[in-house]
Amino acid sequence: xxxxxxxxxxxxxxxxxxxxxxxxxxxxxxxxxxxxxxxxxxxxxxxxxxxxxxxxxxxxxxxxxxxxxxxxxxxxxxxxxxxxxxxxxxxxxxxxxxxxxxxxxxxxxxxxxxxxxxxxxxxxxxxxxxxxxxxxxxxxxxxxxxxxxxxxxxxxxxxxxxxxxxxxxxxxxxxxxxxxxxxxxxxxxxxxxxxxxxxxxxxxxxxxxxxxxxxxxxxxxxxxxxxxxxxxxxxxxxxxxxxxxxxxxxxxxxxxxxxxxxxxxxxxxxxxxxxxxxxxxxxxxxx
Amino acid sequence: xxxxxxxxxxxxxxxxxxxxxxxxxxxxxxxxxxxxxxxxxxxxxxxxxxxxxxxxxxxxxxxxxxxxxxxxxxxxxxxxxxxxxxxxxxxxxxxxxxxxxxxxxxxxxxxxxxxxxxxxxxxxxxxxxxxxxxxxxxxxxxxxxxxxxxxxxxxxxxxxxxxxxxxxxxxxxxxxxxxxxxxxxxxxxxxxxxxxxxxxxxxxxxxxxxxxxxxxxxxxxxxxxxxxxxxxxxxxxxxxxxxxxxxxxxxxxxxxxxxxxxxxxxxxxxxxxxxxxxxxxxxxxxxxxxxxxxxxxxxxxxxxxxxxxxxxxxxxxxxxxxxxxxxxxxxxxxxxxxxxxxxxxxxxxxxxxxxxxxxxxxxxxxxxxxxxxxxxxxxxxxxxxxxxxxxxxxxxxxxxxxxxxxxxxxxxxxxxxxxxxxxxxxxxxxxxxxxxxxxxx
Numbered sequence: 041x042x043x044x045x046x047x048x049x050x051x052x053x054x055x056x057x058x059x060x061x062x063x064x065x066x067x068x069x070x071x072x073x074x075x076x077x078x079x080x081x082x083x084x085x086x087x088x089x090x091x092x093x094x095x096x097x098x099x100x101x102x103x104x105x106x107x108x109x110x111x112x113x114x115x116x117x118x119x120x121x122x123x124x125x126x127x128x129x130x131x132x133x134x135x136x137x138x139x140x141x142x143x144x145x146x147x148x149x150x151x152x153x154x155x156x157x158x159x160x161x162x163x164x165x166x167x168x169x170x171x172x173x174x175x176x177x178x179x180x181x182x183x184x185x186x187x188x189x190x191x192x193x194x195x196x197x198x199x200x201x202x203x204x205x206x207x208x209x210x211x212x213x214x215x216x217x218x219x220x221x222x223x224x225x226x227x228x229x230x231x232x233x234x235x236x237x238x239x240x241x242x243x244x245x246x247x248x249x250x251x252x253x254x255x256x257x258x259x260x261x262x263x264x265x266x267x268x269x270x271x272x273x274x275x276x277x278x279x280x281x282x283x284x285x286x287x288x289x290x291x292x293x294x295x296x297x298x299x300x301x302x303x304x305x306x307x308x309x310x311x312x313x314x315x316x317x318x319x320x321x322x323x324x325x326x327x
Numbered sequence: 328x329x330x331x332x333x334x335x336x337x338x339x340x341x342x343x344x345x346x347x348x349x350x351x352x353x354x355x356x357x358x359x360x361x362x363x364x365x366x367x368x369x370x371x372x373x374x375x376x377x378x379x380x381x382x383x384x385x386x387x388x389x390x391x392x393x394x395x396x397x398x399x400x401x402x403x404x405x406x407x408x409x410x411x412x413x414x415x416x417x418x419x420x421x422x423x424x425x426x427x428x429x430x431x432x433x434x435x436x437x438x439x440x441x442x443x444x445x446x447x448x449x450x451x452x453x454x455x456x457x458x459x460x461x462x463x464x465x466x467x468x469x470x471x472x473x474x475x476x477x478x479x480x481x482x483x484x485x486x487x488x489x490x491x492x493x494x495x496x497x498x499x500x501x502x503x504x505x506x507x508x509x510x511x512x513x514x515x516x517x518x519x520x521x522x523x524x525x526x527x528x529x530x531x532x533x534x535x536x537x538x539x540x541x542x543x544x545x546x547x548x549x550x551x552x553x554x555x556x557x558x559x560x561x562x563x564x565x566x567x568x569x570x571x572x573x574x575x576x577x578x579x580x581x582x583x584x585x586x587x588x589x590x591x592x593x594x595x596x597x598x599x600x601x602x603x604x605x606x607x608x609x610x611x612x613x614x615x616x617x618x619x620x621x622x623x624x625x626x627x628x629x630x631x632x633x634x635x636x637x638x639x640x641x642x643x644x645x646x647x648x649x650x651x652x653x654x655x656x657x658x659x660x661x662x663x664x665x666x667x668x669x670x671x672x673x674x675x676x677x678x679x680x681x682x683x684x685x686x687x688x689x690x691x692x693x694x695x696x697x698x699x700x701x702x703x704x705x706x707x708x709x710x711x712x713x714x715x716x717x718x719x720x721x722x723x724x725x726x727x728x729x730x731x732x733x734x735x736x737x738x739x740x741x742x743x744x745x746x747x748x749x750x751x752x753x754x755x756x757x758x759x760x761x762x763x764x765x766x767x768x
Binding site: 165167172173174178180249253 | 410412415416417418662663665666686687688748751752754755758
């Protein structure tokens with residue numbers, strides 16, 4: 041009887057020891073050495089897994105950024121400047137100051153200004169409408185108003201205006217993740233510098249048709265007349281394919297171009313109201 | 328009676344214009360001839376503003392392999408080369424000609440005489456078809472000269488002629504088969520010669536008994552041509568379905584019909600080949616059916632390419648006040664137009680005008696998993712699944728489920744009792760999967 045107990049204890053114990061040795065050797069042999077900083081970086085990231093950085097989630101971002109050892113080409117849009125400087129601290133790097141960006145909708149062809157000529161009854165997505173035809177207003181560049189961008193936004197930073205049927209960006213919520221830029225089949229949405237006090241001047245149109253054709257469909261289309269180009273002293277405005285474009289790196293926000301635009305296609309945001317030609321009052325208003 | 332085996336639907340036929348003989352439509356004041364009327368690379372214009380052109384003169388050259396020449400459909404002055412809205416709903420380049428007194432280009436035989444004999448070699452026929460800008464007239468507008476050249480290592484056994492016209496309402500091919508049957512037969516003989524085949528089968532659905540009878544009688548005079556009646560079923564006019572119905576062969580996924588030894592041409596194309604080879608006449612006109620509940624006098628017009636759609640509608644009595652939709656093509660696969668000045672192109676088989684009530688979509692309900700779409704899909708796909716995964720942007724999965732085999736016939740959309748936009752979603756999915764595949768290669 042004792043012998044049975046002894047043999048069982050010995051054989052099971054022996055097997056256990058053998059397994060332990062094999063496991064130890066295997067563990068040593070195939071050890072994955074992971075940089076502990078990956079976990080640290082991941083902790084800092086917002087864990088939204090939004091994909092705004094262009095990578096598959098926050099873990100992937102952490103792995104890549106630690107492996108690269110540089111912050112060049114990496115940006116966490118929802119985390120913003122603060123997150124990036126913390127990541128830099130973990131990696132012992134300096135973070136470059138980056139201008140905050142914000143999404144801008146470059147179309148003002150509302151239901152009122154670019155009245156619909158046809159009725160669309162198909163699947164309610166911009167991607168489908170774009171594949172079918174030029175849109176209800178007839179403008180082949182304008183907003184289709186089905187709201188693919190609003191659906192794509194993970195930060196509640198966009199909504200469809202019920203009256204105009206155009207998307208509106210809520211600046212405070214926008215983290216410049218570019219999801220809407222990718223969702224828009226017509227490239228209407230652009231990431232632009234947020235600017236001082238969130239002030240921006242941009243051409244709210246991307247129609248490249250000839251002036252007359254564009255104007256037929258929409259009252260506020262850019263007709264490519266070039267008056268803004270002449271007005272701009274900083275060479276910030278270029279005219280290409282019947283369309284003016286303001287380079288936000290060159291624009292000094294001098295507010296000279298919006299009044300000369302005959303169709304009102306140039307928009308200015310968050311500026312104080314214009315006071316007609318009374319410079320002193322203007323200054324006091326700004327202060 | 329023969330038909331294809333998998334799926335298919337039978338929408339109401341509404342062939343209301345089938346008794347109307349083909350009328351010649353008078354020329355409008357200006358014609359706008361789009362440069363992209365065919366599948367492939369758009370043609371390059373060889374005329375400029377202010378040039379005088381004659382009817383049948385070459386105005387744009389198809390320079391790539393898959394492209395087609397374009398000829399002037401009227402005599403006059405080129406007023407400009409500008410963008411016009413075409414049936415895609417977007418502006419595309421077109422040559423706009425101000426019409427003057429008709430004068431044909433030299434060498435074109437405009438008489439009605441039937442010329443039976445054709446002594447050209449295979450190569451000459453293909454060249455002629457290429458020069459005259461013939462494309463598939465069934466709707467896909469694939470350049471015909473490409474289809475008439477059998478690739479090396481492949482052998483064509485059958486020439487299949489598509490006289491099915493399975494789309495409801497449309498009757499242009501039906502009228503053509505009745506009124507131009509002799510020319511059609513000669514055209515088929517020429518195509519057979521070009522391909523080097525000795526068997527040609529004309530497939531005609533049995534809702535056109537008069538055409539069937541006439542062609543069968545005539546076919547006895549021509550060697551190798553047979554006429555086959557087919558059971559009425561949509562989409563029998565699709566290439567792969569027609570091959571299955573006529574010779575019971577299956578084209579592998581992503582492959583061309585030549586893989587199973589078949590070449591398919593439309594009756595309209597065969598007639599155009601006849602005119603090109605025997606009469607030197609380029610493809611500058613085609614038969615267009617103007618039909619629908621909101622047309623006063625449904626008609627079949629022999630229309631010059633470039634005529635605006637509105638002139639066709641006016642010639643058949645004008646628009647009624649409660650018109651909801653004007654469609655280029657048939658009700659199943661046609662495209663709603665967003666402008667009535669859209670020109671007729673080589674692929675326009677009909678103009679369908681329907682009322683407000685008919686144009687409305689069925690109200691949207693939830694999917695009840697009846698699997699009707701799976702039963703009727705002629706490509707044996709699962710439309711409900713493809714639509715769902717396209718909507719969820721799971722494009723890799725859509726590719727695995729053969730979304731690229733979908734030919735957008737619209738049967739699933741038609742049959743769905745819940746009015747779900749299956750085809751709309753699949754189209755978006757297809758576009759994205761196509762993009763994905765192009766990027767990968």
